[in-house]
Amino acid sequence: MLTVVHDAEDANGHEASGRSLLDEIVRDGARQMLAAALQAEVAAYVAQYADQLDDNGHRLVVRNGYHQPREVLTAAGAVQVKAPRVNDKRVDPDTGERKRFSSAILPAWARKSPQMSEVLPLLYLHGLSTSDFGPALEQFLGSGAGLSATTITRLTSQWQDEARAFAARDLSGTDYVYLWVDGIHLKVRLDQEKLCLLVMLGVRADGRKELVAITDGYRESTESWADLLRDCKRRGMTAPVLAVGDGALGFWNAVREVFPATKEQRCWFHKQANVLAALPKSAHPSALAAIKEIYNAEDIDKAQLAVKAFEVDFGAKYPKAVAKITDDLDTLLEFYHYPAEHWIHLRTTNPIESTFATVRLR
Numbered sequence: 001m002l003t004v005v006h007d008a009e010d011a012n013g014h015e016a017s018g019r020s021l022l023d024e025i026v027r028d029g030a031r032q033m034l035a036a037a038l039q040a041e042v043a044a045y046v047a048q049y050a051d052q053l054d055d056n057g058h059r060l061v062v063r064n065g066y067h068q069p070r071e072v073l074t075a076a077g078a079v080q081v082k083a084p085r086v087n088d089k090r091v092d093p094d095t096g097e098r099k100r101f102s103s104a105i106l107p108a109w110a111r112k113s114p115q116m117s118e119v120l121p122l123l124y125l126h127g128l129s130t131s132d133f134g135p136a137l138e139q140f141l142g143s144g145a146g147l148s149a150t151t152i153t154r155l156t157s158q159w160q161d162e163a164r165a166f167a168a169r170d171l172s173g174t175d176y177v178y179l180w181v182d183g184i185h186l187k188v189r190l191d192q193e194k195l196c197l198l199v200m201l202g203v204r205a206d207g208r209k210e211l212v213a214i215t216d217g218y219r220e221s222t223e224s225w226a227d228l229l230r231d232c233k234r235r236g237m238t239a240p241v242l243a244v245g246d247g248a249l250g251f252w253n254a255v256r257e258v259f260p261a262t263k264e265q266r267c268w269f270h271k272q273a274n275v276l277a278a279l280p281k282s283a284h285p286s287a288l289a290a291i292k293e294i295y296n297a298e299d300i301d302k303a304q305l306a307v308k309a310f311e312v313d314f315g316a317k318y319p320k321a322v323a324k325i326t327d328d329l330d331t332l333l334e335f336y337h338y339p340a341e342h343w344i345h346l347r348t349t350n351p352i353e354s355t356f357a358t359v360r361l362r
Contacts, residue, residue, distance in 0.1 A: 013293065031079045033159060034072070037105055040151045042084040045101055051174075051318045052090065060089045064287045072106065074334070076101025081106070165213070176202035176212065178342075179240040183219025200230055202240065203345075212237070218250070225254035233258055242338065245350055246270040247328060265334040268295045269348040278321035279314070287314060287321070292327070295347050300336035304329075 033340050042063060049061040064087035071078045086101035181199045200212040213232055217224030239259035245251050247266045254264050272291050276284050290310045297303035307329060315322045325332065335346035 006230055010069065031081060032162075034079060034081050034106070036158060038081065038083050038156055040155055041103060041105055042086055042101070044151050045086060049088075049090070054089065062087050083337065126302065167213070170236055171212075171232055172192070174202070174212075174237055175205045176237070176240040177205050177242070178203045178346065179212065179243040180349050181225075181243060181245040181249065182267075183217070183249060185219070198224060200228070200232075219252045220248060222250040225249065225251040226257060229254050229258040241344065244346055245337075247274075247331070263337075264331045265346055266328050266331045267347070267349045268332065269350060271328070271332060273320050275324050278284040278324060280317055283314070283318070290314070292323075295332075300333055303333055303336060 016165065046059075046061050046063060046144060054060055054061045064085045066082040067085050069080050069082050071080050082166070083103065083106055088101050091097040093096070093098055157175070170196050182199055184197045184199055196217060197214055198217045199214050202212040203209050213228055215228055217228065239261045242254055242263045242264045242265055245267055247270065252264060255264075268291075272288070275291060276287060279287050288311075290306070290313060293306040294303050294310065297306050307325060310325065311322050335343050338346060
């Protein structure tokens with residue numbers, strides 16, 4: 001039986017399910033890249049003074065373990081890092097004071113780095129989807145970080161290797177029951193004015209949530225999604241039982257081709273926005289309440305009654321708004337065929353939407 005942790009609704013009434021998954025993926029990626037950058041910065045500093053020795057022939061500048069773990073606040077949330085420690089025994093000839101290593105990436109006094117807050121989540125997501133960490137890395141480190149071109153190249157290569165390994169990993173042991181999909185437009189400060197990430201999140205039969213795939217592409221393109229699904233199938237992924245996503249995605253034609261057995265659930269969050277867009281603002285409160293009666297119904301029979309009530313209330317004046325629900329009714333109510341404790345997770349793509357909201361609006 002699929003086990004899903006229940007999450008409370010947030011202040012706006014949107015389901016908060018699954019938001020910890022991608023948050024954690026982004027945070028972990030940010031932590032790893034920050035740690036690697038700090039290691040490279042210290043290594044470059046130590047190497048710069050490798051020829052300076054004391055009277056016994058010992059280096060004056062050496063690595064000396066790590067500082068205590070500390071939290072750095074980023075747009076991806078709190079990232080815990082252990083900064084490398086440097087033992088610098090050199091003495092300033094003018095002041096007589098010991099020289100100290102000071103990180104240009106993570107100043108000793110800074111708990112929140114503006115550079116990391118702006119770029120670090122994007123650095124990981126963009127790099128993971130394209131294996132191109134160069135543009136964001138340049139913004140993240142800046143010209144004053146003190147890293148050589150060789151060091152930056154080595155860091156970029158390391159992260160590219162990790163991204164490629166993720167994109168090529170074997171999926172034959174997976175047993176995804178549910179799959180959430182979306183195309184996320186990020187306004188990133190990179191070469192592209194607007195980058196779209198095609199994201200797939202999955203839940204295994206034992207309840208584990210994980211990132212299945214992320215790549216760049218066109219949200220409404222069937223071929224973009226088909227390429228991604230074919231690649232996952234080639235690596236051993238089997239058809240998920242149910243996929244959840246926005247009806248405008250090119251994913252649906254693609255999944256019918258690659259995994260025809262997969263059932264389809266349209267995202268109520270996107271559908272609700274589409275319906276409201278076809279109504280005057282004066283009708284929004286009553287329409288929103290009526291829509292919630294549909295997807296919050298006790299069972300599919302009561303949901304269908306709520307749909308009929310929606311038609312009665314709005315059909316005469318706003319037939320286009322009503323048609324947005326009735327034309328997709330089967331795929332909007334598909335989630336009712338699954339365990340009731342899963343419904344809150346299956347009726348929207350919020351596990352994806354909530355995680356990317358902060359990054360998208362920057």
